[in-house]
Amino acid sequence: MRDEQLSHDLLAWYDRHARVMPWRVGPADRRAGVRPDPYAVWMSEVMLQQTTVAAVRDYFHRFMARWPTVGDLAAAEDGDVMAEWAGLGYYARARNLLKCARAVVADHGGQFPDSREGLLALPGVGPYTASAVAAIAFDEPATVVDGNVERVMSRVFLVETPLPAAKPELTDLAARLTPQDRPGDHAQAVMDLGATVCTPKSPACGICPWMEPCTARAEGVQATLPRKTPKKAKPTRLGYAYLARRADGAWLLERRPDRGLLGGMLGWPGSEWNDAPAEAPPLDARWRDVGAEVRHTFTHFHLRLALRVADVPAGTRPDRGTFVPRAEFRPAALPTVMRKAYDLAVTALD
């Protein structure tokens, strides 16, 4: 089957089955000439990096309501943006989001570059995001290659090379199918297909617009693709976290360094996280064992975090960290592992 026929059939499917998203201009409106706001497209694409649509929705609404334009975001306080991002993960994205907004204002007059090439130069914008914004916001015939596209291409064209080695081949195949007309709808259509029909575990081939041409389907091996090189097991690390509550209700927190795990986020002072961490209290106090530990899994290790809590008098000077007044403290501004620690500690204190 010709590439043009495949693209046509996919767009016809998309016209009927496009998912409705807060940041998306649907195929009907788009054909009526409506164009999405590049700022909203960029915001959604950054949030969607390695993150599910369901997780992104509320965050997208909150960010757009609080910072409606790239200029508003560029003028925001770093801490406010990090707090608003808390819980969404991959916090380097939030730091780069701010850097990018400020670059757009400082270097591009507050307008996003309208080409893949120009977008690619922005912080936090890689090959995928540059193509996605170029195609969706500016209708440049750029090819998007995300996990969905890799899966769909590997099946339709029966690519047995394991990822990530197969990436260039899958990119070439995806490029062949990218039409000059409606490239933005095409990009979103492939991803919708991967997310709703050509799913990882049990693809719904019976309702797929590409059932007939799909080579993997013909061979009956669709559920085994794409192949992936095995990943190594996660080790378990141990650590201590110290939750100090001052007499007036203030909590002792510290801002983590910009680089590395949970970079730029607020957290409880703690020990190192490794096989045998040493205790590292941030001030002298009667530290109590809470009798419960936080279990949390990061991308590449499991963590078991033992909690120490203490009530300290007004005027206490910590060796590190800052007491955050009760009125300003919001658990929702903490990354999830730190919020879990707080929830466990206050439960134990009651």
Next chain:
DNA sequence: CATCCGTGGGG
């Protein structure tokens, strides 16, 4: 090219 970087839901 390999490693680091979160989180929550589903099977």
Next chain:
DNA sequence: TCCCCAAGGAT
């Protein structure tokens, strides 16, 4: 309970 994985990017 555990593993997979989701609209990846930076180094």
